[in-house]
Amino acid sequence: MTGPVVVGLDGSPASLTAAWWAAREALKRNLSLLLLHSWTTQPLDVPIAQAAPSKQQYGREVLHRAEAEILHRYGDLTLTTQLVSDPASRVLVERSRSAAMLVLGSRGHGTLTGFLLGSTSLHVLGRTHCPAVAVRSEDPSVECGWGHPAAADRNEVVVGMGELGPAAGALLEFAFADAELNGSRIRAVRACPLLGLVTDPHLMATEHPGDRYKAEEQTRLADALAPWREKFPTVPVVEHIAVGPAAHVLLATAPHARLAVVGRRRRPSHHTWHLGPVAHGALHHLPCPVAVIPHD
Template structure:
């Protein structure tokens, strides 16, 4: 696998934790890291151009903040950012065609507390052609660092699914 590790960022705590995890994985594997943020706007026929500008500015701020922190933690990281207008799931699946791995937060900004995974994560994990990981917000192994005692005492659930006949 030589493609980048691609992480979706939406500004939620889960996506920030996923970015930390992805940076460590990219660094360990000597792969580039791509931070991806998708902004969406009202249809073009709706006169809310300022809202689109604000969403783009918010996306740039998320990417800049995450880039600065990750480069501070992993100075040798080959990191790029992408601010895209395509829907997040579409953009992630497209990048999954050439990525070594997709990394997603386990939950986004959605308000439905009963979902285990956010709708974008669930959609992407079900369709991506490359390995994908959903990282929980506040994961102590990510926040405390690998090898930290908090990581050793956790129960883990890992699920692998392969399409029948693949």
């Protein structure tokens, strides 16, 4: 992993939580941290005058305050700030070309059951060139500032295994590296469709087609994980097979998740963006940081 960890910082509590999460991760990975603020893309509830100089001053204060607090806690971190005038979504997508990771804040619904993602965040998450992580405000899995330690029971990296071919490689590489770095275990989650949606005539002809189908999926999942287990022998792995819609199955694994990892396909045109239903559901409902990994 090369390049900086880039954080979109708008001054909201969610973006500050994201900055704290990113700072800790950057330090662990021996990467630099870039805090980026677009003074033309600020929260609607910022109580400042509409004049450009006031907006720029607000942006400088947001960056300075976050920089001072983070460096007071993580003095060995290489941290830079940047105030830009271009729209945040455009700048963040462009920075993702050379970044190791992009981190965005997401305001919660006020409970532990979901995210509230704005159009800027969704646009960036659907177009970024590098892994992008959405961090919810006051996330219990995030060590934030002083006196806010991460919840002790959050010790899993949950990976949504929607595909088991080459596309899964990018997700597993990110997840296993993170788990090794943070001393976590991997929970690889594979959702099987309801039996009524299975059309394989050989399976349907067996006495217990559901059991046979789950057993075959278990074998396929184990085969996909095998090379990563060999590469990361110290990382514990739990194989999780369940019947039901993928987004629902993934949500059911969330109670002990420190990080969830999902994928999205790269779009052929940089003018379009798309998040699949599983990634979209994870971003809106999982109560932990969610990493979205682009893959071919």
